[in-house]
């Protein structure tokens with residue numbers, strides 16, 4: 001679609017080499033020029049002057065569970081992508097579960113792509129899944145453009161997406177090494193989980209004891225050993241425990257191709273503050289204590305995580321067993337997953353600023369890093385000439401109190417309810433067009449770029 005050119009001007013444009021005043025010229029959905037502030041005459045172009053409001057590249061969130069088809073009442077494409085756009089996220093990569101069917105076959109991928117068509121407010125890609133018995137499906141899915149394959153080392157929480165035992169893992173990683181795919185792994189060890197004390201109920205400390213640090217460390221150690229032997233490129237999803245950090249460092253030193261991510265809830269929330277019975281905070285692996293959180297921040301600052309992504313994983317409020325809705329508040333039985341697609345940017349910015357980090361750091365963690373993980377760094381994740389004009393006007397000094405009623409995801413349950421966060425998304429542009437979450441969606445389905 002032809003668009004008239006636009007100039008977006010801000011005193012605070014976050015570019016790959018840092019923040020500075022600049023003008024950004026957008027034409028036909030792409031960034032055509034980045035020039036000195038005030039230097040581009042508008043001419044036939046439409047000028048938007050953001051003043052002191054910052055201009056960021058749109059966020060790339062590589063860890064989103066949409067759940068449609070099959071569990072659309074948990075979350076669907078329309079609601080998830082609208083929440084994404086409202087939160088400054090312009091690209092999401094959808095996880096292969098908890099939809100039915102899961103994205104473990106070509107037919108499953110076709111079902112996802114078919115139902116998502118015309119529903120997405122942001123650009124949208126898909127992960128595949130590697131489960132016991134589907135090694136033969138991986139190459140066709142890879143060729144069809146999925147961004148890699150997710151496996152669980154412990155039960156996933158849904159029956160149609162079983163976890164891999166060691167023999168399945170070996171097979172899946174060997175096949176992914178052969179075809180050049182990225183293996184993304186939920187790393188908790190089922191034997192450690194089974195041996196941990198199980199005390200169901202409303203006490204968060206009991207839930208935390210049931211998912212110990214060792215479960216993550218043991219799973220990561222086993223995964224890294226398997227990656228070393230198979231030559232697969234692996235990515236550790238949602239690192240919660242700082243106990244895995246030394247293992248990652250050692251593996252990298254040994255030449256294993258490994259990256260890792262963490263999530264806003266592990267960086268902004270702590271076990272100490274989770275109220276008993278408040279299962280909005282339940283996720284797996286769990287939110288841990290404050291000293292652990294400090295170690296995650298130190299690792300993030302040191303570049304040990306390639307990105308910070310939401311792991312947006314909602315369910316219906318009744319499956320969360322929320323006490324506010326008459327549920328039991330039992331952490332062991334409640335659905336494990338936190339819905340935060342719309343809030344990740346202000347949540348991280350609030351804590352990052354407090355710790356002395358800059359908007360450029362946040363952009364590296366939430367936009368450039370995830371884009372590079374999935375090979376989209378040639379078109380997404382930066383305000384750079386030739387990139388898609390996926391942009392966000394972000395007021396870093398605005399403050400707001402989180403009201404679940406203002407969230408666009410399907411079930412407005414969030415552990416951030418009532419918190420005061422810094423930073424507000426004012427406008428989101430997708431390929432040069434302002435996204436209006438009350439208008440028409442024009443997100444595109446995207447595929448893994450072929451290696452050049």
Ligand SMILES: [Zn+2]
Pocket residue numbers: 063065095311312313
């Ligand atoms: Zn997840």
